[in-house]
Amino acid sequence: MSTISVDGEHQSKRVTISVPLSIVPIVILFVKSLWDWMETCGAKRRSRIALSELTDDQLADIGITPAEARREASRPYWR
Template identity: 35%
Template sequence: MSHLRRDLFPVDPFSDDPTFQSVSLPRLPLHRRLLAKLRLWRERARTRKALAQVDERSLRDAGIAPAQAAFEANQPFWRRLGRLR
């Protein structure tokens, strides 16, 4: 289990979203922040790879446009996942 519990950080803790800038989080040591970032990037890459493998019918059943899914699946791992619906 990662040192960052997902239930405590439901969003990307490295986000520049101003909504979360007022929340005071403990500053982790540099090596732990780097590990967390690498884990986040690996998860994004896995998610995008899985999205690319979903067939069009299943995407449509989920209310996702196949073109939007293809666009998202081809984004680089360091970019945040976009909205599919």
């Protein structure tokens, strides 16, 4: 349904979109999934930055070689 009203000097257009209620849970699930993915990507990014800032001695303490740390820190956040 679309209505157009003309009011003197300006014209405003109001568009009404009808959405079936059955799609609302799907949209909510999609938005929640997207939010969760963004939080996960942020956590990976922060942990990889922290890993790249560790010294060789600190890496040895947690059982990771500097090469492994560089490889992990260089990975993109979405992987």
